[in-house]
Each structure stands twice: as C-alpha cells, then as structure tokens.
Amino acid sequence: DTAVSQTPKYLVTQMGNDKSIKCEQNLGHDTMYWYKQDSKKFLKIMFSYNNKELIINETVPNRFSPKSPDKAHLNLHINSLELGDSAVYFCASSQAWRGSTDTQYFGPGTRLTVL
C-alpha cells in the first residue's frame, strides 16, 4: 500500500536510448511532480501536473516529456539519453495545487545511470 511508487528503482542504459519512468500515487491527490536530484543532492523541479494538466514546466530539454494518462499517474519519458541525464528522479504528489501550502509526498526515486 505504498503511497507514491515509481518503477523502475534502478535504470542503467546506453547513451542515445529512450527510456520511461513510471509513477503512480494512490493518495487521491490532484497534483503530481517530477524532480531531478543530481550527485550533489541538488533537487530541482522539472514538471508539475494538476488534474492531468501541465502547470509547471521548468527549463528542461524537450527530450523529457511527461505524460499523465490520469491524475493518479505521471510518467516521464526521456529520448536520446545523455550522460548528463544520470541522476535520481523523484516523483511526488500533493493534494492540490496551492504552491507550497500542501505537503508533498515523495516516491522512493529512480536512479538513472547513462553509460
């Protein structure tokens, strides 16, 4: 009964490949997020969706494309992977989009390694 789950937990792939990371939340939340955490632990928001609509789209290469088939899922697809994409990617959700008022619940992370 994990609240926010991500798959896979680890992803090792070659440069140039296309890969997807899946995220699901069973909290009934309206808003979901993707974050990237680099090797220095800097955590940067990439995307946010509220009720399947994109509300935050930070300066992220367009090789990254989020997809929200329903409000419980927010998947991240990455095309033409580069070495610099290696990081831990976290999915999170919150009850509603109210900026920082709502607590965000984080998934366990997906460690992506691009060789």
Next chain:
Amino acid sequence: SQQGEEDPQALSIQEGENATMNCSYKTSINNLQWYRQNSGRGLVHLILIRSNEREKHSGRLRVTLDTSKKSSSLLITASRAADTASYFCATDEVIGNQFYFGTGTSLTVIP
C-alpha cells in the same frame, strides 16, 4: 535563482546533542517547509511554517522563520542516531508560485 542555501553543508554531532541547521533564501515567500531524506530514499515532509509565523514546534523539532533576514532554522533537540539524514528547506515565491528546494544539510548523529 530562488533556490535556498543551507548551512552547514554537513554536520556531525553526538547522540543527545542538539542539531541546528539554517536555510537562507532570496525572494519573498508564502511558506517554508522542511523535509528529511534518508540515504537512498525519497523526501519526507517534517514541518511547514507560514510567512506570518515566527516559530513552530513539532515533537523534537523547532523551526524559526525570520522573513526580514530571509532565513529559517531547524533545531532538532536530543538527537538520535536515527536522525542521521539530509535535511532540506523548501520555499516558494510569492510571485510566480514556483517551488524550490535548498541545497541540503547532511546530518550525522554518532551513537
């Protein structure tokens, strides 16, 4: 960038001591939150303090906010080995409604 900066970057203390970490940010905010991240895990929310609040408590945690100095501190009293983790502050912007995490403080509590 609005991203908060935390100080110190790393902190090592003995079990039972208090741990204080600070967060500074750059623009006006609505709220500030503190999160904890155990090694290899996702972040867990600890406490939220609103811009019109100066201090908040939750168990062994005490958070202060000084909006004039654009800074916040997190105090963990009577630390335990299980408190070993990274601690992040998270702020938003009044204008733009974006959400930013700080650079984190890595806390090690030695049993």
